[in-house]
Amino acid sequence: MEKNNKKQTGKRSYGSLFLKKHSMSRRGEKAIYVRKEYHERLSRIVQVIGGGDIPLYAYLDNILKHHFELFSEDIVEDFYKRNKPIL
Structure with a gap:
Protein backbone atom coordinates (compact mmCIF):
# COMPACT_ATOMS: atom_id res chain seq x y z
CA MET A 1 0.00 0.00 0.00
CA GLU A 2 2.87 2.38 0.68
CA LYS A 3 3.92 2.04 -2.95
CA ASN A 4 0.56 3.45 -4.06
CA ASN A 5 0.83 6.27 -1.53
CA LYS A 6 4.27 7.22 -2.84
CA LYS A 7 2.90 7.19 -6.38
CA GLN A 8 0.13 9.59 -5.39
CA THR A 9 2.37 11.95 -3.44
CA GLY A 10 5.58 11.56 -5.46
CA LYS A 11 8.75 11.05 -3.44
CA ARG A 12 7.73 13.47 -0.70
CA SER A 13 6.23 12.25 2.55
CA TYR A 14 2.59 12.77 3.37
CA GLY A 15 3.48 15.22 6.11
CA SER A 16 5.71 17.32 3.87
CA LEU A 17 2.90 17.60 1.34
CA PHE A 18 -0.10 18.26 3.52
CA LEU A 19 1.02 19.07 7.06
CA LYS A 20 3.25 22.02 6.28
CA LYS A 21 3.09 25.61 7.41
CA HIS A 22 0.68 27.66 5.41
CA SER A 23 0.57 31.12 3.91
CA MET A 24 -3.03 31.72 5.04
CA SER A 25 -2.97 33.98 8.06
CA ARG A 26 -6.46 32.97 9.19
CA ARG A 27 -9.46 30.90 8.24
CA GLY A 28 -11.23 31.73 5.01
CA GLU A 29 -14.52 33.54 4.85
CA LYS A 30 -16.57 30.49 3.87
CA ALA A 31 -17.82 27.64 6.01
CA ILE A 32 -17.84 24.11 4.66
CA TYR A 33 -19.54 21.01 5.96
CA VAL A 34 -17.93 17.60 6.17
CA ARG A 35 -19.13 14.31 7.54
CA LYS A 36 -18.64 13.96 11.28
CA LEU A 56 -7.30 22.19 10.30
CA TYR A 57 -8.20 24.83 7.70
CA ALA A 58 -4.59 24.92 6.44
CA TYR A 59 -4.46 21.12 6.23
CA LEU A 60 -7.68 21.08 4.19
CA ASP A 61 -6.36 23.86 1.96
CA ASN A 62 -3.21 21.82 1.29
CA ILE A 63 -5.29 18.75 0.42
CA LEU A 64 -7.45 20.76 -1.98
CA LYS A 65 -4.42 22.41 -3.57
CA HIS A 66 -2.91 18.99 -4.26
CA HIS A 67 -6.23 17.68 -5.60
CA PHE A 68 -6.58 20.56 -8.05
CA GLU A 69 -2.95 20.22 -9.18
CA LEU A 70 -3.37 16.48 -9.69
CA PHE A 71 -6.69 16.63 -11.51
CA SER A 72 -6.67 20.08 -13.17
CA GLU A 73 -6.55 18.73 -16.73
CA ASP A 74 -9.43 16.32 -16.07
CA ILE A 75 -11.48 19.03 -14.38
CA VAL A 76 -10.98 21.46 -17.28
CA GLU A 77 -11.73 18.76 -19.86
CA ASP A 78 -14.95 17.70 -18.10
CA PHE A 79 -15.97 21.33 -17.61
CA TYR A 80 -15.65 22.10 -21.32
CA LYS A 81 -17.52 18.92 -22.27
CA ARG A 82 -20.49 20.07 -20.22
CA ASN A 83 -20.25 23.81 -20.92
CA LYS A 84 -20.03 24.18 -24.68
CA PRO A 85 -20.01 27.72 -26.08
CA ILE A 86 -23.11 28.96 -27.88
CA LEU A 87 -21.17 29.98 -31.01
Missing part, protein backbone atom coordinates in the same frame (compact mmCIF):
# COMPACT_ATOMS: atom_id res chain seq x y z
CA GLU A 37 -16.37 10.93 10.83
CA TYR A 38 -14.20 12.83 8.32
CA HIS A 39 -13.91 15.79 10.65
CA GLU A 40 -12.84 13.52 13.48
CA ARG A 41 -10.30 11.75 11.26
CA LEU A 42 -8.90 15.01 9.86
CA SER A 43 -8.63 16.49 13.34
CA ARG A 44 -6.73 13.45 14.61
CA ILE A 45 -4.32 13.57 11.67
CA VAL A 46 -3.58 17.23 12.36
CA GLN A 47 -3.13 16.56 16.10
CA VAL A 48 -1.07 13.37 15.88
CA ILE A 49 0.91 13.46 12.63
CA GLY A 50 1.03 17.25 12.44
CA GLY A 51 1.83 17.60 16.12
CA GLY A 52 -0.84 20.25 16.47
CA ASP A 53 1.38 22.71 14.57
CA ILE A 54 -1.00 23.27 11.66
CA PRO A 55 -4.63 24.38 11.86
